[in-house]
Amino acid sequence: MRTAVRTVQVSLRALRRNVMRSLLTCVGIVIGIAAVIAMMEIGNGVSTLNQRAIASLGANNLLVMPGQAASGGVSWGSGSVMTLTPQDCDAIIRETTTIRAAAPEVRASGQLVYGNKNWIPMQVTGTTPAWFDVRQWPIGEGAYFTDQDVRNSGKVCVIGQTIQKQLFENEDPIGKELRLANVTLRVVGVLSRKGASMFGSDQDDLVVAPWTTIKYRISGKNQSAGASQSGGTTASKTNPGVNTLNNLYPNQSAIPLYPELSETQAADTPMAVKFTNINSIQVGVNTAGEIPLATKQITDVLRERHHLRDDEPDDFQIRDMTELMNTLASQTELIGKLLLIVAMISLIVGGVGIMNIMLVSVTERTREIGLRMAVGARGAHILWQFLVEAVVLCLTGGVIGIAIGRGVSLLVRTFARWPTAISIPAIVASVIVAATVGIVFGFYPAWKASRLDPIEALRYE
């Protein structure tokens, strides 16, 4: 133990004799480690930005679709049965842990009219305000519609940039009223621009309104269902014993839309419990990594709600954005590989620098080595001394490098506003790598020194 301490002391003394050269020797390692740390931290930032960007494309999103119907062996394709209800959506929000937000989707189509202009939007979506969160779609002007609007089937909508351009041109659309399939909707907000989707369709060409508005006021198909639905809701309220899935509105405590039926009235007009079906549910998962778990949780919730027996197939489908997820994964991998290559190159350069100087040092100090051997140093002592010198050089370089790397990363954070983050694993790895480089590249010179013949070494000029 004391020998070890003394060996380190001897090495430190030897390094102190040549402070300038020791520092310059470190430079290679300093640059290498600084590069690794800075790249790791900046890379983390870039990766975060990247993930955010890809997430905004919907990489973290799941789409729950109703199942398929088949008759006589002919499948009607996905969505051909209506098995999803807004209550399913509420249950998913309530009963899963991995979900950021979920929103029902109801689709419609129709012509938009404003003044003397008209336009047929690509997409008319009825949903809840959570949808904007799921889609990560910030508002450009105005505001989103509210949960209150959803409860009241409010005649409001949020439009995309394309619609603003087509119908309003230079006018401010906020507060203006446009007609969709002959229903007047007040524009409360304009979404920010999202551009084309991955498949080239214009994502900004859309109208978003409360799903109740779309369902009950615009898409005529299920209007009667909606009417009877309201009856069902009140019925379920007055007769809690009745098994019903249809809580019409997301917020149960809301003011009832229709006058409540008395018990007698309800008994007089029995109505079948009917579903308010929705086209799909958009689910935003917390992180891309949790998608498999979220998928499982949603499946469990829906199977239970739909009273499916174990041997029955799912009456819904959950789709994830596999392509986007793969892109995300490959991006992260790419950045990781890039960093690794940069790190390897700079560390090898630094290591060769160390080896070079150590070899010079061994040659230059041949007499010293001879003397140390003459006074009783064994080969192992000499080996350790030079090895410790190399490792100390590398570790010093490593520490300086970590400081510089952190500094660079802070500069980038301050001036480029990238979300760089301190990476403890990178620091730990750098220290280990620096020591390893010291050992690997210091070993040969140290070994050479330890093999010197004391007689020759003492005579060396």
Next chain:
Amino acid sequence: MKPAQPPSTDLIRLHNVTKTYHLGEVDVPVLKGITLTIDRGEFVALTGASGSGKSTLMNILGCLDRPTSGEYWLDGQEVSKLSTDQRARVRNNKIGFVFQNFNLLPRTTALEQVTMPLTYYTGKLSERDGRKRAEALLDRVGLADRMHHLPSQLSGGQQQRVAIARALINNPPLLFADEPTGNLDSRTTKEVLEMFRKLNAEEGITVIIVTHEPDVAAVARRNIRIHDGLMESGSFDERNRAAPALEVAK
């Protein structure tokens, strides 16, 4: 153990030591059978022309090299067959070296120079005791006021005295000086030789000086002369017969 217990007066006993170098196919015999005894407390000069095998004998005596054949008893221990590491241990414990070119570590204070061999001495001396001993030794060689000086701040004589202090740090019974005055002027040569003489007389340390200078050899009480791989004079038997001065005169 053939010669059961070597008499305690012997510090060094060589028996028919030879050394042969192999240069490719050719064997070059350098030492052709040296038999020699040096007692404790002797002051010996080792002389010989260059190429005589003097340096080789010195290396073997200093445990830096191994003889090709023969026996070498040092302080009661047969060292001719020891491994490299074992010989390093012997050098550390039993032999102090002083060199012609001082061999001080650059940019290292005199005190650190002197404590340096302790780094490898896995013995009983603690850091503080080692330091104390080094200070005492520097004081002894007259450098008490220069303990923290660097070699570049010391004269040649002072540097050699630092080297002597370093050689003595492990309290060796044998002090080996290889041309210790070769780089010194006549005044400092005298100083240094006086130092050796004092150490020999007062401490009873056996001193072997390797030199080619007759007046340096004259200081020693016994002069071993090597010629062509053999001892020409100074063998054990005749040591008390001839006065050293006469040897030199011859």
